[in-house]
Amino acid sequence: MPDATSPELSPLHEPFHTRARQREADRLGMLVFLASEAMLFGGLFAAALMLRLLDPAAYAAASGRLSLWLGTLNTAVLLTSSALAALAVTAARHGRPRAAVAMLAGTMALGALFLAIKGYEWSSEAREGLLPVLAPAHFTSRFEQLFMNLYLLATGLHALHVTGGLVLLATAAFKRRTHEDTEAVLIGNAALYWHLVDVIWIFLYPTLYLARVNA
């Protein structure tokens, strides 16, 4: 039976008396933090909703300028990476640290792929004159300009969070203690954050890509 000094267990921090309590607190803390992150994006969804209500036809037309296939592909990529993250946590909890790290690596690879596809998508949009940032833009309507601005802001903010999630996953993958942590605390929390990033994209996808008039 591991005692208080054995390295397999995560260290007990002040002010907790028991590891079980500390674990519960760590997880609850992460979930509360995720709630705040979700509310952050909620404001963006509100902005998108209002714009859509103001001019549904223009919104749909603007949405049609995005690449449905790249958006759908990215959704599939992120969903798969979430599955891998869940598998990583399960593996860790069943005492299979090497499998867990392998799954985490897969998660991170797909996360990086998501960012790569996103970057490619942005650059092709810039070439088409749809992004206002680096290239001169040729919008077909002023509303389209607004839509693309919002699209850039929303996906940019999301990409920032994907990057943060990758950092968390990497921390969980490389920390030595994780390999021995059958309580899966760090992996568990990193995976939770990753799942939130996935859920936000799950709602960004119909908001940005599915409003178009046809496929």
Place this chain on the structure above:
Amino acid sequence: MRREAVQILATWLALLALLALTVAALALAPGLLRTLFGYGVASAKAALVVWIFMEMRRETPVARFATIAAALWLLMMLPLTAADYMTRALAGT
């Protein structure tokens, strides 16, 4: 562990199927029905991720509430804000 891995795999397949469904739904006439369908499917996907991947099926009631709190609060924010935009034209205000 095998049982859990199978559940995760099954959930992943369901998620991809739902994704395919929303793309197929673009064949539906654009309008309220298609929009509701899209968000309905998104909610289903999110529910699967939260329940299975985030392991809410094992969590305490408090943790579950914390997880859906944002969704509940957005259900306060979005309809009430939309109420303004959707009724502005009505009274000519």
Place this chain on the structure above:
Amino acid sequence: MTVRTQAGSQAADTEQADEVIEARSYLRDGHSLRSWLLTTDHKRIALLYLIAITGFFVVGAIAAALIRLDLLTPAPDLLSNEGYNRAFSIHGIVMVWFFLIPSIPSTLGNFLIPLMIGARDLAFPRLNLLSWYIYIVSGVIVLFVVIGGGVDTGWTFYTPLSSMYANGMVVATVAAVFVSGFSTILTGLNFIVTIHTLRAPGMTWGRLPLFVWSHYAVSIIFVLATPVLALTLILLAAERLFGIGVFDPALGGDPLLFQHLFWFYSHPAVYIMVLPAMGVISELVTAAARKRIFGYWFVALASLAIAVIGFMVWGHHMFVSGQSIYASAVFSFLSIAVAVPSAIKVYNWTATLYKADISIDAPLLFAMDFIGLFVAGGLTGLMLAMLAIDVHVHDTYFVVAHFHYIMVGGTVTAFFGALHFWWPKITGRMYNETLGRIAAVVILVGFNLTFFPQFLLGYEGMPRRYHVYPPEFQALNVISSTGAALLAVGYLMPAVYLLWSLRRGPRAGPNPWGATGLEWTTSSPPPTHNFTEQPVVEHGPYEYPLAHPASRGDA
């Protein structure tokens, strides 16, 4: 509350080795700057916050002084138009985000919550320190803004003024507020997890002091409302810097969207400011009356009700902005509904005092000040919630008076009451009671002289944010400014005698008020780890008379 203590770490599931728990006061546990600036002790962090918010209170008060001086005359003779706009903007921004919002939660909440629940610290002590540093960074940015001339947009940053036409450092100001938001989100997170996971054995939810319930409710608002402000400010900065168009009708956007998003946060923000104050009052009233609170669960659940319903009323700030009249009607109804839980609390405090053997000390006087001023502010709030009245008084001094009655008459008064009540616990010294009572009365008189005339001015039609006004309004303005001077004296008094007591005040025993609550079972000031033995709770809160009553005034 009767407390049975267990020695050392004998709780059944403790895994740590036994340790000798030091009984040295937290104030003596390290004297270096490093021991303060790198502390993870919630009590020291509370004091760090107290010093910082006091500094910001002074900054905001100087802005207020400029406003009230300029308003002594109907002519724009002290400040230019632009200068006056900047004065009231800085006053609002500093007072709301850098003083009021952290005032009770980050100082007294931080200090007292672990003590009240029988824990050694908050759940995430290092996160707590990080919260303070984030707050300080945001404070530095806002000071930089103040020195740089500030903004003229009002604390509400309405578009398109703030996004397109304003002069001044809009983006920097918005950045300061954005950063400060993270401090509060992390504090709220810390409180929620602490209250869920660190309650002492026997401390069930039904035995929590109402101060803790209020802070739990406030933390819900911290975590769920503040991120929306963050996003709104990002949108505003993007609009100002890049013209993205989300608030610009020329591109298909809507300036009113800013107001919706802004007030979705900022209305719950006012409950952030008042809920902790209400928690304080519950403690002050029960201690002064030496009597159980009337309707414990009503008061506890009312806090949660305010936190929830408070998210659904924001449109009452937008009745005349162009918002649809149907939406306005819904918001009006919900705004009237949110007054109900607040009223329940007031009835319950009053019922607690009924037939009680009350000691008229400074904390009680501050509590009475609060109740009276809060009722006045609340009733006028109900008036404002009604569409027909609001159309008449929106953007007048009536609104200004209303919210100052709540925020100053309410929250600041409760803050001072709390400071007096827990002063012996925090510092180990008692202040001069006579001076305390006088200060409470001076503050009450000064406050009413300052703000009651503003109700009349507003009702008569004097607009807010103007420093030029019709000469017939001058008399009331002069009374108001005079009152402000008296109020300033009232606020300076505690600064003087509280600080004086640090050196010369009589030393306080563990429980100078004879009050219930775990914080009164440990020494004054508490040791670094709060308790020398793990408390175990066996009775409900507010179980008066105490089994071992400390006679009042005993050291």
